Amino acid sequence: MDKPRRPRAETPKGFRDYFGPEVTMRKAMLDAIAAVYHRYGFDPLETSAVETVEALGKFLPDVDRPNEGVFAWQEDAADWLALRYDLTAPLARVAAQYRNDLSSPYRRYAMGPVWRNEKPGPGRFRQFYQCDADTVGSASVAADAEICAMLADALETVGIPRGDYVVKVNNRKVLNGVMEVAGLAGDDRHAERGIVLRAIDKIDRLGPEGVRALLGEGRKDESGDFTKGAGLSPDQAEVVMGFTTAKRDSGAATVARLRELVGASAIGGEGVAELEEIAALLAAQGYGPDRIVIDPGVVRGLGYYTGPVYEAELTFEILDEKGRKRQFGSVAGGRYDGLVKRFTGQDVPATGVSIGVDRLLAALQAKGRMQGETSGPVVVTVMDRDRMADYMAMVGELRQAGIRAEVYLGNPKNFGNQLKYADKRASPIAIIQGGNEAAAGKVILKDLILGAKIAENATLEEWKDRPAQVEVDRADLVAGVRKMLGQ
Amino acid sequence: MDKPRRPRAETPKGFRDYFGPEVTMRKAMLDAIAAVYHRYGFDPLETSAVETVEALGKFLPDVDRPNEGVFAWQEDAADWLALRYDLTAPLARVAAQYRNDLSSPYRRYAMGPVWRNEKPGPGRFRQFYQCDADTVGSASVAADAEICAMLADALETVGIPRGDYVVKVNNRKVLNGVMEVAGLAGDDRHAERGIVLRAIDKIDRLGPEGVRALLGEGRKDESGDFTKGAGLSPDQAEVVMGFTTAKRDSGAATVARLRELVGASAIGGEGVAELEEIAALLAAQGYGPDRIVIDPGVVRGLGYYTGPVYEAELTFEILDEKGRKRQFGSVAGGRYDGLVKRFTGQDVPATGVSIGVDRLLAALQAKGRMQGETSGPVVVTVMDRDRMADYMAMVGELRQAGIRAEVYLGNPKNFGNQLKYADKRASPIAIIQGGNEAAAGKVILKDLILGAKIAENATLEEWKDRPAQVEVDRADLVAGVRKMLGQ
Numbered sequence: 013m014d015k016p017r018r019p020r021a022e023t024p025k026g027f028r029d030y031f032g033p034e035v036t037m038r039k040a041m042l043d044a045i046a047a048v049y050h051r052y053g054f055d056p057l058e059t060s061a062v063e064t065v066e067a068l069g070k071f072l073p074d075v076d077r078p079n080e081g082v083f084a085w086q087e088d089a090a091d092w093l094a095l096r097y098d099l100t101a102p103l104a105r106v107a108a109q110y111r112n113d114l115s116s117p118y119r120r121y122a123m124g125p126v127w128r129n130e131k132p133g134p135g136r137f138r139q140f141y142q143c144d145a146d147t148v149g150s151a152s153v154a155a156d157a158e159i160c161a162m163l164a165d166a167l168e169t170v171g172i173p174r175g176d177y178v179v180k181v182n183n184r185k186v187l188n189g190v191m192e193v194a195g196l197a198g199d200d201r202h203a204e205r206g207i208v209l210r211a212i213d214k215i216d217r218l219g220p221e222g223v224r225a226l227l228g229e230g231r232k233d234e235s236g237d238f239t240k241g242a243g244l245s246p247d248q249a250e251v252v253m254g255f256t257t258a259k260r261d262s263g264a265a266t267v268a269r270l271r272e273l274v275g276a277s278a279i280g281g282e283g284v285a286e287l288e289e290i291a292a293l294l295a296a297q298g299y300g301p302d303r304i305v306i307d308p309g310v311v312r313g314l315g316y317y318t319g320p321v322y323e324a325e326l327t328f329e330i331l332d333e334k335g336r337k338r339q340f341g342s343v344a345g346g347r348y349d350g351l352v353k354r355f356t357g358q359d360v361p362a363t364g365v366s367i368g369v370d371r372l373l374a375a376l377q378a379k380g381r382m383q384g385e386t387s388g389p390v391v392v393t394v395m396d397r398d399r400m401a402d403y404m405a406m407v408g409e410l411r412q413a414g415i416r417a418e419v420y421l422g423n424p425k426n427f428g429n430q431l432k433y434a435d436k437r438a439s440p441i442a443i444i445q446g447g448n449e450a451a452a453g454k455v456i457l458k459d460l461i462l463g464a465k466i467a468e469n470a471t472l473e474e475w476k477d478r479p480a481q482v483e484v485d486r487a488d489l490v491a492g493v494r495k496m497l498g499q
Numbered sequence: 500m501d502k503p504r505r506p507r508a509e510t511p512k513g514f515r516d517y518f519g520p521e522v523t524m525r526k527a528m529l530d531a532i533a534a535v536y537h538r539y540g541f542d543p544l545e546t547s548a549v550e551t552v553e554a555l556g557k558f559l560p561d562v563d564r565p566n567e568g569v570f571a572w573q574e575d576a577a578d579w580l581a582l583r584y585d586l587t588a589p590l591a592r593v594a595a596q597y598r599n600d601l602s603s604p605y606r607r608y609a610m611g612p613v614w615r616n617e618k619p620g621p622g623r624f625r626q627f628y629q630c631d632a633d634t635v636g637s638a639s640v641a642a643d644a645e646i647c648a649m650l651a652d653a654l655e656t657v658g659i660p661r662g663d664y665v666v667k668v669n670n671r672k673v674l675n676g677v678m679e680v681a682g683l684a685g686d687d688r689h690a691e692r693g694i695v696l697r698a699i700d701k702i703d704r705l706g707p708e709g710v711r712a713l714l715g716e717g718r719k720d721e722s723g724d725f726t727k728g729a730g731l732s733p734d735q736a737e738v739v740m741g742f743t744t745a746k747r748d749s750g751a752a753t754v755a756r757l758r759e760l761v762g763a764s765a766i767g768g769e770g771v772a773e774l775e776e777i778a779a780l781l782a783a784q785g786y787g788p789d790r791i792v793i794d795p796g797v798v799r800g801l802g803y804y805t806g807p808v809y810e811a812e813l814t815f816e817i818l819d820e821k822g823r824k825r826q827f828g829s830v831a832g833g834r835y836d837g838l839v840k841r842f843t844g845q846d847v848p849a850t851g852v853s854i855g856v857d858r859l860l861a862a863l864q865a866k867g868r869m870q871g872e873t874s875g876p877v878v879v880t881v882m883d884r885d886r887m888a889d890y891m892a893m894v895g896e897l898r899q900a901g902i903r904a905e906v907y908l909g910n911p912k913n914f915g916n917q918l919k920y921a922d923k924r925a926s927p928i929a930i931i932q933g934g935n936e937a938a939a940g941k942v943i944l945k946d947l948i949l950g951a952k953i954a955e956n957a958t959l960e961e962w963k964d965r966p967a968q969v970e971v972d973r974a975d976l977v978a979g980v981r982k983m984l985g986q
Binding site: 020029051056058062085091108115117147150355402405407414415416417418419421433 | 537544551554580592596604614638641648785876905
């Protein structure tokens with residue numbers, strides 16, 4: 013008979029564990045961003061990880077099992093539940109559910125994991141943290157300007173100095189105006205406008221030529237599949253492409269160029285005016301183009317957002333393992349309509365930003381800008397198993413004094429193992445008290461950091477000058493440890 | 500033709516949203532507990548919410564859809580995934596998966612939501628927070644003593660003063676010894692021992708008489724269903740029941756009574772000795788019976804844990820809506836074996852505690868011990884829509900000065916609505932600048948807290964003495980707000 017197979021000790025594909033400093037660094041980043049959001053008047057909201065599929069609303073009614081892109085399961089014969097895939101969909105549900113209780117406008121921030129049922133890849137996980145701030149119920153572009161300023165503050169707070177990032181602002185309405193000029197205005201051109209939006213949104217991946225092909229007849233990809241294009245003439249396509257390359261050296265020049273491109277289009281003119289107003293509101297608060305710029309080259313999310321769109325870019329280079337410049341692009345937002353309307357039928361304007369905290373953290377770590385705790389706890393070793401109470405009293409005193417400390421809880425027989433343990437714990441000090449020391453009312457403090465340095469490369473003078481271990485009175489344990497820690 | 504039905508804006512049954520102070524209070528509690536755990540040398544660990552069902556290992560192979568108690572779904576033809584139902588099962592998986600990399604012993608803490616697919620009830624949700632600390636790889640009862648001390652520290656840190664809680668310690672081995680004495684020692688009495696364990700574990704619900712029935716022939720419940728008992732004679736049952744009521748006035752007397760009960764049983768003697776040793780180790784650190792006591796009446800979890808068992812109880816009463824004493828009991832732990840062994844085949848002793856943060860928070864709130872932020876942001880009102888840049892400059896200055904502030908972003912037409920908004924936001928101050936003030940370089944600060952008080956019950960003298968609004972130079976905005984806030 014076969015023995016039952018042991019279970020595999022593995023995370024599911026695309027999930028991972030976070031240890032020690034990885035947890036505390038992310039927490040420090042979330043706390044710092046939350047403090048900025050809070051100062052701006054945003055209130056915290058924590059929704060549950062689980063929503064009804066109906067509330068998330070991403071699925072077609074004819075799909076039997078709605079697990080495309082999300083993790084979903086059937087609760088009973090009727091209801092499907094799913095893990096949230098972002099923090100915006102739950103906000104829309106909350107804004108509808110509590111619309112009579114929430115202040116209007118409602119500024120809220122939220123942070124926590126979201127889940128995507130997608131193919132995992134290097135650095136791409138199926139659970140990751142987002143840190144969002146949104147204003148629901150304000151149609152004013154002042155709300156957008158505020159989000160941009162707050163985003164700049166948040167980035168600086170987590171350790172990205174001014175000059176190392178830029179917040180870029182674009183506007184979907186300007187693109188709509190450009191499409192009008194390109195002859196795509198009518199109700200009967202809805203499909204073509206969709207093709208243009210999707211094409212623009214793919215410019216990072218396809219490049220200008222790929223987008224141009226999709227604006228025209230269509231594009232054949234590497235696999236030979238053909239994607240039908242919007243059927244624009246080369247001149248019309250040129251107008252649309254002009255939008256993505258309209259950035260000039262100054263905000264005023266960019267605005268002038270955009271005004272040219274949108275011509276007489278009312279919606280386009282509105283979009284350009286909004287960009288100007290956002291820039292003016294930000295300038296009044298001292299946020300100039302060193303921090304926030306108008307950049308029509310920002311096309312990501314233009315298909316989703318309905319007005320201003322913003323994206324933060326790190327201006328320093330981060331290379332991946334293969335030496336290629338790593339795309340960052342996980343801090344972005346914009347104005348969206350219709351999310352609350354799904355529930356209530358009423359238009360509720362909203363705008364907000366999402367910070368992909370895990371990627372931001374990875375970028376800062378790659379740049380050496382973020383460092384976790386490097387020193388571990390003081391370790392009280394166990395020389396005499398029968399005197400565990402004495403060792404626990406020592407560790408208790410240290411903790412009472414606010415010093416991170418632990419007593420060795422493994423098998424104490426082999427003292428070498430205890431020092432190896434202290435080493436693995438990155439312990440700065442080992443406390444030692446054998447029978448002789450105990451009888452004399454003494455305790456030995458071993459400076460493990462200095463000891464490691466000496467072992468590496470100290471001269472004899474240094475060694476004599478500052479021995480790596482000292483004996484102190486048992487009563488002076490805390491004071492001695494403090495001194496050795498340099499506190 | 501029917502219009503498509505709008506989606507319902509609702510959380511799934513048994514889930515809820517947390518707003519503002521609910522989020523920040525829980526965060527404050529988690530942060531405070533984490534600081535204690537950290538000082539004790541515990542390292543943070545964050546596993547993903549999703550595990551393979553195989554790793555969680557709660558399910559029988561013959562159950563087709565393993566959703567009893569957990570939320571689970573099928574990833575592909577082979578793999579089932581599930582949301583973690585506690586933080587211990589993922590720890591066991593981590594301890595096995597990274598056994599060559601982690602220090603041994605491994606002290607870790609973890610905090611985060613867990614999910615239970617159970618019938619929701621009043622105050623019972625299907626997602627709730629736990630905050631755990633465990634030591635993996637130490638067989639020493641010093642590890643158990645440490646957890647008890649840390650638990651006492653954690654409770655005091657979150658605002659439960661000494662005397663308002665007690666940590667009770669019991670030991671499964673003592674019960675095993677008692678069962679030996681009652682004649683349930685042999686391999687052939689495995690089933691009876693199981694019945695005894697389950698019966699003991701239900702004492703809170705069934706009362707002593709119900710347990711006694713289950714120790715004897717069996718018990719018929721209210722519905723008429725009969726549960727077969729362990730078949731003990733009344734004398735044998737009395738020995739087992741004696742265990743649960745063995746607590747005496749002092750720890751020494753309790754230990755003496757337990758020693759009597761376990762008689763010559765080796766395992767029982769070992770359990771009693773462990774309890775004595777834990778008490779001695781704690782006393783050496785100054786944790787006396789005012790904080791931690793030996794209490795054989797703690798029976799919860801005796802079926803799960805293998806050695807020492809601990810539970811924190813709040814000694815002040817909290818009544819539920821119906822005036823009944825509310826059961827608290829969501830801070831508990833103990834020593835467990837076999838969890839890591841499932842994966843590796845090797846015995847790895849472990850001990851730890853779990854704090855049910857949401858219930859602890861509810862208890863403290865019910866007692867008025869925990870209060871969230873009560874004051875909202877300063878609100879800059881919008882008197883003149885065209886001068887939004889001026890108002891944003893004001894709010895920018897306040898934020899730069901670290902003062903939580905926001906500009907009104909709704910439709911500014913109706914000033915009354917703006918003050919209503921400030922009221923809903925619990926704003927302490929409204930900033931007002933109309934055209935006249937702007938021309939004079941002035942700004943009005945309206946003290947909304949004082950204003951509300953005056954409106955309620957101020958005398959004319961008080962009103963004259965401290966008017967609820969002042970006009971200050973625009974340049975003194977920040978200083979004026981600070982003064983009014985009493986900073």
